Amino acid sequence: MDVAHSDTYEELDLEAAVEQAKSSQGISYVLTDRQKGAIYSVLKGNDTFVNLPTGYGKSMVYQLVPQCVDFMKLKQGHKESASVAVVISPLVSLMRDQVKTLRQRNVTAGYVTDVLKQPVEMALLRQGKLSIVFASPETLLGPLGRELLTSSVYQHNLCGIFVDEGHCVAKWGFKSGKLDAFRKSYSCIAEVRSLVPSTVPMTALTATASPEVKKTILQSLGMSNVNTIQVSPERTNIKYSVTSTLAKDPDSQFHWLFRDIQEHRKQTPKLIIFCQTHRQCRELHAAFEDNLGEDLIFHIAMYHSCTEEQRKEKVMEDFTKAGSFIRVLIATVAFGMGVHVEELYNVLHYGPARDVDDYFQETGRIGRDGKQSYATLLNDKCDCSSDSCNADVTKGWLAKHLMRPSASTETPQHFHPQMRTVTDSQRVELQQKVEAYRDSLLQGQEDAMYSGIDMTSGISVSLISTIVQNCHLICSYEDLLKYPFFNDTDAKEIWNVITETLGTEFSSDIVCDTDSDSESDDSVEDEQSQHSSEDIVSRPVLSSNSSSSSD
Structure with missing residues (x-):
């Protein structure tokens, strides 16, 4: 383990290790300086905080590190090894999507939860034959996780612990007001460090973290002497808007979308409608069913934490691919973090997200290929009588930080x-x-x-x-x-x-x-800084990007 991380590594050695790992996975594109900087930091054994926008490629950090460590060990004259990275992930859907992507690149990867334990995969897991292991914090802190981490295989080969979607530590791990912690295990992840060698670095990765959230993450995970790799979460290819309607029922609010689906069917631009509760999802899906009928309702799907696992898999498999049969997905935050969806350029919030961090996570599903995309917040589903109204907070933040003149609203200052x-x-x-x-x-x-x-x-x-x-x-x-x-x-x-x-x-x-x-x-x-929420374009937009260029 000690030979895997060293502050004395030459920059050329680190670069060679990254290029070797990329080559073995068939990755031809050039990594950004921040991606490489995060990987180098982990390889040197540093605790690292990675705060990069959605779609930036944060996952490359833990996807390449095990093979980089193996390359460095061989270069130092040690026998062939099989380094393992443990990735703590919040959602089974995200684990499944990541494992599928990695296996397509011939990377041995798998995931395990307290519910999903396949015999073959469990054997590979215990033998250390999976170079990247995804697990929920509940599983990792439970009997199975403790058994794995304290085994001789993991004590010798573990090269890093990575907390993907690290903002969940602050959002889900602690009590909020009168509400108990949503997932208490997220506040206990630091216990893992007592089970593994002290030389194993901890890395937290997230797209959204305010200074307060970052402080909570670092303290909770017991991270020290932290290297921070970060840029603004702003995605310049996304246009944000806030709108409201006179109508208060879904039949009237979404008449425009019903019409588009009836006219274009499978050619309707993909759209995710994010709801805040299961009840909103069910009510909205019922409205689509009433207005579209049996012939077209199959283009609509619903996804939340209580959706059956088999149904989740089918929805995920279809909706994430290009040319999907499902064109509109009505979902909660259960569908989101880290999942890459092909040809998705539109997201609509049916009521405000809990806070700006969550809003950025959910809008981060769109435009991951860099093409022009549109995020619309429909704030009809909100009681704005409170001074802390989520919709007003979100609108105010957007107006202050993101409502800059864009390519479509300003006189361009270039040739x-x-x-x-x-x-x-x-x-x-x-x-x-x-x-x-x-x-x-x-x-x-x-x-x-x-x-x-x-x-x-x-x-x-x-x-x-x-x-x-x-x-x-x-x-x-x-x-x-x-x-x-x-x-x-x-x-x-x-x-x-x-x-x-x-x-x-x-x-x-x-x-x-x-x-x-x-x-x-x-x-x-x-x-x-002087824009008000009324400056935001007040209309829902669906973009197919069929012929528009990427800005």
């Missing part, structure tokens, strides 16, 4: 190959024509008007205003697709309106004054 000349009268005419098109979408939709014009039509007042304001920069259909349209049909129709009104004549090779860029950055920073 524009084309720009058109637009008169004030043309802007007025354009706005009138676009509003007329939106009004045409409302015909025959009187019953759905309780949802509000924005939700029923899918084209918000804010969107129209933004397009009119920036129409001099919209010189191609691709330019228009950078704006948050509900579907391609609306985008095409509005593009026709733009060309009909403004023509197709452009000025070329226009370059903005780069000398003023640095000053404008500072002014944007000042404006951000």
Whole structure:
């Protein structure tokens, strides 16, 4: 064990170890400096706190470390070894997803819980034949976990303990007000350190941790002399919005989505609707069933902690792959942390998350490939009479920290190959024509008007205003697709309106004054702190990313 970690490792040796581990797993892309920095820190035997955004690739740290340690041991002249990393994970769905990914890369990995104990896997587990072992804190602190960690195999080969989704330590491990701890075992993980050699480092990984949460995590896990690897949790490819409707029942609130599913079926852009309770999930699923009928309800699925394990597996297997049959998933936080879903660019919160950290975790499921994505908070399902209303807290935080001018709302401060000349009268005419098109979408939709014009039509007042304001920069259909349209049909129709009104004549090779860029950055920073929650675009957006580019 002692030979596995050393402060005297040369940087070149560490880099060679990482490249060897990547090669053996068929990983061709270049790791970021922060990913490598976290791996190097663990290999040197340091306790490490990894705070990187969702989709950043935090899991690469524990996925590569065992093979890196084996490489370093061989380089030091020791006989071939089989290092083991133990990963404490909060959800079976996350463990299952990680194990599936690792096995596809020929990594020996497995997971165990107090309920799921397969005979073959248990034998491999006890023999130390699995290089990465996932377990819940309850299992690891129970009889089986203690048996494994104190066995000679693990005493000799354990190269690190990794607490994935480390914010769960603070969120779930302690009493909150009058509520007992959700999962008390999370506050007891430090006990594991008394069972393993003192040279085994502890690593906590999370996408979201306020200073208070970080302090709680480090203290609870007994981490000392900690190396911190972190960046802001902000995901620049996600547009955040908060909206509300006049309607208070799901039938009216989601009429726009029912219509889209009826029209597009399996081509409907994927969407997760996060609910805060099982009851909300059931009520919402019942509304979809009533409005879609037997022929279409199969495109909708529900996922929460009480969903049967077999059903969870089927939902996870289908929804996470490209071209999935399930297009809308109604879920609680039970579906989320760390799970990678292909072609997912939309998430809607049916009421606010418990806090901003949870909100970022749940919105972190979208746009993991870097493409433009949309997170909408529907705050109708909230009693905002309290000063500590979750929706108001979340809106205020978003307005202060994330509601910066984006590619679709500001005059870009970089090179524009084309720009058109637009008169004030043309802007007025354009706005009138676009509003007329939106009004045409409302015909025959009187019953759905309780949802509000924005939700029923899918084209918000804010969107129209933004397009009119920036129409001099919209010189191609691709330019228009950078704006948050509900579907391609609306985008095409509005593009026709733009060309009909403004023509197709452009000025070329226009370059903005780069000398003023640095000053404008500072002014944007000042404006951000003054944004109110009303500045946030108030409309639900579903993006298929069928032809839009990744910003």
